[in-house]
Amino acid sequence: MSEPAINLQDKLARFADHWSPRVIAEMNDYQFKLAKIQGEFVWHAHADTDEVFIVLAGAMQIEFRDKTVALAAGEMYVVPKGVEHRPSAEQECCIMLVEPRGVVNTGEAGGAYTAQNDVWV
Amino acid sequence: MSEPAINLQDKLARFADHWSPRVIAEMNDYQFKLAKIQGEFVWHAHADTDEVFIVLAGAMQIEFRDKTVALAAGEMYVVPKGVEHRPSAEQECCIMLVEPRGVVNTGEAGGAYTAQNDVWV
Numbered sequence: 001m002s003e004p005a006i007n008l009q010d011k012l013a014r015f016a017d018h019w020s021p022r023v024i025a026e027m028n029d030y031q032f033k034l035a036k037i038q039g040e041f042v043w044h045a046h047a048d049t050d051e052v053f054i055v056l057a058g059a060m061q062i063e064f065r066d067k068t069v070a071l072a073a074g075e076m077y078v079v080p081k082g083v084e085h086r087p088s089a090e091q092e093c094c095i096m097l098v099e100p101r102g103v104v105n106t107g108e109a110g111g112a113y114t115a116q117n118d119v120w121v
Numbered sequence: 122m123s124e125p126a127i128n129l130q131d132k133l134a135r136f137a138d139h140w141s142p143r144v145i146a147e148m149n150d151y152q153f154k155l156a157k158i159q160g161e162f163v164w165h166a167h168a169d170t171d172e173v174f175i176v177l178a179g180a181m182q183i184e185f186r187d188k189t190v191a192l193a194a195g196e197m198y199v200v201p202k203g204v205e206h207r208p209s210a211e212q213e214c215c216i217m218l219v220e221p222r223g224v225v226n227t228g229e230a231g232g233a234y235t236a237q238n239d240v241w242v
Binding site (some may be wrong): 001002003004005006007008009024025026027028030032049050051052055056066067068069070071072074075076077078081098099100 | 122123124125126127128129130145146147148149151153170171172173176177187188189190191192193195196197198199202219220221
């Protein structure tokens, strides 16, 4: 018997909206999410957890109050917990996020970009 | 000020041995590791944690007692905790593993493939 793996391109093809992460897998109490992003997100922080960004296609930036990290496809970065950051992408960029189940995309900042949590694709 | 991201290809270029995971990042108490694999690994399980495989280049299989999962580049799979599995790759395959800090690659099986833990690249 064979079982298919999780194909990232197949999952990405199933949604088009920006800044709205979709869960594709869980490992213990952590979730792997895919998102398409374009434009500037809101400044926010996650008080209780680090957050991993992995760029699958395109390029993005993560602004911090004291520096900027540029990521291209095949690059990743860990945003430390509690640290304010603002993701942005000039062109559409496809990313994978890894973080504990229950993390809200805008942290405690709220606002229009706050996405429904725990949406699977 | 700008800070470089973690480039997966750059990290992969820094080692050549098989079945010897290198840590490239930590998120809370979890580690992201890169490994190059070829041939058949040993049957083993991780009693306390799920384990994530993400294929970056090439192709691999994960055998279970009741099924086989084939993964190509851009695909991932979560091995549930406690479930016996045997990774293998006919040709060299580059993968990313995600699991809690302290997980030993051979689980409780031991043997010649047991790699030193917590080696960064």
